[in-house]
Structure formats: structure tokens, C-alpha cells
Amino acid sequence: LPEVCGKEIPSRSKFVGKRLCQREPGHNGVCVEFPFLREFNLQHPAVADKIKRDSIMTTGAAWKSADAGPNRILRWVMLMPDDELKQLGIDMANLKPQVQAKLRDKAASYDACMAVAKKLTWLAYQMPDAPEPGDELKKYLESDFGVMHAGSTKCIVCRLPVSFRLFELAVRGKAAIETGHSNPRAHNPENVGFVHRECNIAQGNKSLDEFYHWIKDIVRRIGD
Amino acid sequence: LPEVCGKEIPSRSKFVGKRLCQREPGHNGVCVEFPFLREFNLQHPAVADKIKRDSIMTTGAAWKSADAGPNRILRWVMLMPDDELKQLGIDMANLKPQVQAKLRDKAASYDACMAVAKKLTWLAYQMPDAPEPGDELKKYLESDFGVMHAGSTKCIVCRLPVSFRLFELAVRGKAAIETGHSNPRAHNPENVGFVHRECNIAQGNKSLDEFYHWIKDIVRRIGD
Numbered sequence: 001l002p003e004v005c006g007k008e009i010p011s012r013s014k015f016v017g018k019r020l021c022q023r024e025p026g027h028n029g030v031c032v033e034f035p036f037l038r039e040f041n042l043q044h045p046a047v048a049d050k051i052k053r054d055s056i057m058t059t060g061a062a063w064k065s066a067d068a069g070p071n072r073i074l075r076w077v078m079l080m081p082d083d084e085l086k087q088l089g090i091d092m093a094n095l096k097p098q099v100q101a102k103l104r105d106k107a108a109s110y111d112a113c114m115a116v117a118k119k120l121t122w123l124a125y126q127m128p129d130a131p132e133p134g135d136e137l138k139k140y141l142e143s144d145f146g147v148m149h150a151g152s153t154k155c156i157v158c159r160l161p162v163s164f165r166l167f168e169l170a171v172r173g174k175a176a177i178e179t180g181h182s183n184p185r186a187h188n189p190e191n192v193g194f195v196h197r198e199c200n201i202a203q204g205n206k207s208l209d210e211f212y213h214w215i216k217d218i219v220r221r222i223g224d
Numbered sequence: 225l226p227e228v229c230g231k232e233i234p235s236r237s238k239f240v241g242k243r244l245c246q247r248e249p250g251h252n253g254v255c256v257e258f259p260f261l262r263e264f265n266l267q268h269p270a271v272a273d274k275i276k277r278d279s280i281m282t283t284g285a286a287w288k289s290a291d292a293g294p295n296r297i298l299r300w301v302m303l304m305p306d307d308e309l310k311q312l313g314i315d316m317a318n319l320k321p322q323v324q325a326k327l328r329d330k331a332a333s334y335d336a337c338m339a340v341a342k343k344l345t346w347l348a349y350q351m352p353d354a355p356e357p358g359d360e361l362k363k364y365l366e367s368d369f370g371v372m373h374a375g376s377t378k379c380i381v382c383r384l385p386v387s388f389r390l391f392e393l394a395v396r397g398k399a400a401i402e403t404g405h406s407n408p409r410a411h412n413p414e415n416v417g418f419v420h421r422e423c424n425i426a427q428g429n430k431s432l433d434e435f436y437h438w439i440k441d442i443v444r445r446i447g448d
Contacts, residue, residue: 158438158443202426212446214352215439221383222436 007031017076022114034119035116036141043131047124047167054179055117058106075187078107087197092109108187119189120179126153127194130164145189156180157199166196183207231255241300246338257338260345263361269390271348278403279341282330299411302331332411332413343369344403344415350377354388369413380404380432381423390420407431 005021009031021031032038040048057072077085082092092100108116122141124132128151133141142148155162162177169176180195181187184205195203201209229245233255237296245255256262264272281296301309306316316324332340346365348429349357352375357365366372379386387399393400405411419427425437 086406158442161366198428201428204422204425212443218382219436219443 005031009033017074017110019110020114022118026216034117036118036137039134039137040124044167046162050167050175050179051117051120053126055120056102073103075106075108075113076110078103079105079109105185106187111186115144115189116187116192119192120194123153123194124164126150127164128153128161153194155195155199156182156193156201157195157211160196160205162196163196179220182209229255233257240437241298241334243334244338244429248310258341260342260361260364263358264345264348267355268391269330271388274391274399274403275348279344280337282327299332299337300334301331302327329409330411336412339368339413340416342413343416344418346372347377347418348388350374351388352377352385356431377418379419379423380406380417381419381427381435384420386420388417406433 003025005023005025005027007021011019019033020133021027023032023035034041034048034052037048037051038130053072056074058075058077058078059072073090077088077090080088085092095103098116118141122145124130125138125141126148126202130150130153132138132150133148140146143145151161153162154160157180166176170191176197177194178197178200180193180200182191182193184203184207206214227249229247229249229251231245233243233245235243242255245251245257247256247259258265258272259277261272261275264275280298280300282299283296284303297314301312301314308331309316311399316327316399319327342365342442346369348354349362349365350372354374354377356362357372362372375385377386378384379406400421401418402421402424404417404424404427406415406417408427408431430438
């Protein structure tokens with residue numbers, strides 16, 4: 001992971017834990033948690049919000065918290081043991097076993113979440129029809145994840161390009177682009193990418209390896 | 225369609241329309257709507273109920289009726305024009321366009337629903353681990369859909385056998401076997417079959433042809 005300023009950013013939420021400035025050490029001006037999202041914040045705030053949300057929040061648990069809103073809780077909170085969670089008002093033992101397992105599956109460290117947000121930002125700028133990042137931002141993103149190629153970002157499931165414009169397209173209130181995981185049980189930069197909503201649904205709980213084996217076997221059975 | 229007794233079976237529900245005896249013309253004894261489910265009714269009532277429900281009810285609309293229970297309404301009711309539905313207390317114009325479309329997509333005639341129920345029964349008896357039908361029932365089912373081969377019923381999506389025992393298996397309250405459609409917008413015997421729940425989810429709104437094209441293209445792109 002790159003060196004960062006690391007000063008704590010104040011927050012009022014009891015669920016949050018420490019959230020840290022990700023700007024370079026010794027930077028001028030205010031501390032910022034997602035400095036690499038500053039341009040999206042201005043030009044495409046919905047995209048910036050989505051990248052933040054998908055990076056740091058769990059999804060889909062049938063469970064609400066005052067902090068996280070429906071179905072969402074910070075991923076690193078889910079790393080805490082049951083007794084500490086109970087002190088925060090989260091009684092894991094009272095949740096159904098499958099909900100507990102789902103929440104624990106989505107757990108990730110704060111640093112991993114920050115790295116995921118940065119990776120997703122790097123990928124978003126490489127989507128067809130994406131805006132160009134400023135020179136400084138481009139250098140910053142490339143220093144972690146390598147040289148960017150405009151228009152090269154593909155759905156990690158179907159391997160077709162995913163257009164930046166799809167971020168604006170919601171069908172029945174559901175976004176057309178989602179954040180996917182090669183292995184649905186690991187939240188880290190190597191393992192995340194953008195996916196079409198339908199591709200994500202088709203992948204389900206399978207890893208990509210499992211999914212590809214599954215469809216290859218079907219193609220073999222249908223026999224042409 | 226085969227000749228049936230066709231006498232009306234009395235019902236108290238205003239949503240039901242005419243429901244007819246499906247026994248042979250001139251039969252002895254009481255009229256029965258699903259005579260081919262009599263053995264399942266006794267030995268595997270949950271399977272009989274599932275076949276009835278999947279054959280005659282729509283699914284998945286975000287809409288409730290006193291008659292149909294949550295998310296369910298009789299498929300042939302959805303053939304009625306909006307003004308007649310309104311007289312029944314169903315105000316289609318007040319439903320979201322996508323809910324309207326979904327309900328209309330699931331519409332099917334009463335006769336088609338009865339034929340689907342019979343086809344599903346014929347398929348269920350041919351699942352691996354299924355009980356054997358009585359001689360008379362077997363003849364009755366085979367007269368419509370052809371000779372039965374024990375253990376031959378496969379998931380219409382992945383083409384692997386679906387065991388009768390999966391009817392008993394529910395994960396997170398969801399059945400492991402569902403009724404699938406080669407074309408999700410046509411409810412008739414040629415177009416229905418049993419599917420694994422995960423296969424049904426992966427197929428989504430695609431026809432099977434579309435789904436197979438989709439996975440073949442992915443397999444080609446991943447290139448091995």
C-alpha cells in the first residue's frame with residue numbers, strides 16, 4: 001500500500017472506527033479520505049458516491065443499522081468479534097446464521113477498502129466514454145495500478161466493455177453497473193472490478209472460475 | 225388438448241373465473257380439477273401444491289391480492305382487459321409500468337395452465353428418485369406427452385438431472401427446484417420444465433436460446 005498522510009478524519013458515527021486521510025504525507029490543505037475521487041465528486045457525483053459505497057459498505061444483508069442505512073454496514077466493522085459488536089448495539093447472535101455468514105463474508109480491512117476504491121476509480125477512468133482524469137490524478141492512480149488505457153475496462157464476468165454511460169442507466173431502480181468480485185468472498189483490489197448487473201446476478205455466489213467451469217460444462221452438454 | 229369432463233368446479237373467489245373438472249368425459253364420482261395430482265396429493269403434497277401454484281399463478285410481481293396472496297395472481301385473470309380488471313378491484317393503471325408488463329407477460333389461458341400442470345407432473349415422475357405413478361395415471365400422462373423414462377428429467381437450463389429429492393431442499397426459505405420457461409414470456413407445456421434455482425436466476429429474463437448464445441460468447445472470449 002502507498003504511503004499516506006494517515007491523519008484521522010473526525011466522524012460522529014459510533015460505527016465508523018478510524019477513517020484516515022489518504023493524501024500524500026506532508027500535503028498542504030485539508031485532509032481528505034478519497035482524494036482520488038475529487039474530480040468525480042465535481043463532475044459525476046453519483047459515480048463517486050457509488051465507488052465509495054461499494055468499496056466500504058457491505059451489501060444485501062437483511063439487516064439495518066442507524067449508521068449504514070438499509071442493508072449496509074461498514075465492511076471493517078464486520079471484522080470485529082461478536083462481543084465488541086454487541087457493545088456497539090449489533091447483536092450478531094440474534095441474526096440468522098446465513099445473515100451472519102453473509103455479513104462476515106463481506107468483511108474487509110479499512111486499508112483494503114481504500115485500495116478497492118482507488119482500483120475502482122482507476123478502472124472507471126478506463127471505461128469507454130469515461131472522462132479523462134487530470135494529469136496529477138492520472139499519475140497518482142497509475143503509480144498504484146499501472147498505465148491506464150482509455151476504453152479498456154471490461155466487465156469481469158462477460159469480458160465485454162462497460163461504458164461509463166451505463167452509470168446513468170438505472171432499470172427498475174437498479175443500477176446497470178455493479179461492483180463485482182472474482183471471488184465473492186474476498187474484497188481487495190486484485191479481486192474487484194465492474195460488472196453488468198445481469199452478469200453479476202448470473203455469477204451469483206460462484207467464483208469466476210466456478211462460473212466459467214459451469215458455463216463451459218453447459219456449452220459442452222448442449223453440444224454445438 | 226384432451227377431452228375432459230369440463231363441468232364447473234364451484235369456487236368462492238371473485239378472481240377465479242371458471243375452473244373445470246379435468247377428469248375424462250362421463251367419469252364416475254366427484255369432479256376434480258387436477259386428477260393427475262391425486263397421487264402426489266397423498267404422498268408428496270408439497271410437490272402437488274408447487275405444481276399447481278407454478279402452473280396457474282403468476283410470480284414475482286410486487287403486488288398483493290386478497291385472493292392470490294403475496295406476489296401471486298391467477299395467470300388467466302391477467303388476460304382480462306384493464307377495465308374488467310378494475311371491476312374486480314385490480315387497478316392496473318395504478319401499478320408501475322414494469323409491474324404491469326411483468327403481470328401481462330405471465331398471462332396464460334386456463335387451458336394452457338392445466339396443460340402445464342399436467343406436463344410438470346409428467347416431468348416430475350421422470351426425475352431421478354421420483355416415486356412411480358400408478359398404471360392408470362402413467363397411461364393418462366403418457367397419452368398427452370409420450371412414453372415416460374424413469375430418471376430422465378433434466379434441468380432445462382444446465383441439462384443436468386434434477387433429483388425429485390431436491391423438492392424437499394429449501395435454502396434460506398427458497399426452493400432448490402423451480403419451474404422454468406425456455407422463453408420466459410410464454411407459459412405453455414412446450415415451454416416449461418424444471419430448473420435448479422441457481423440456473424433459473426442465471427437465465428434471468430433471457431430465453432434459453434439467448435442464454436446459450438450469451439454463455440457461448442463468454443466461453444469464446446475467455447479463450448480456453
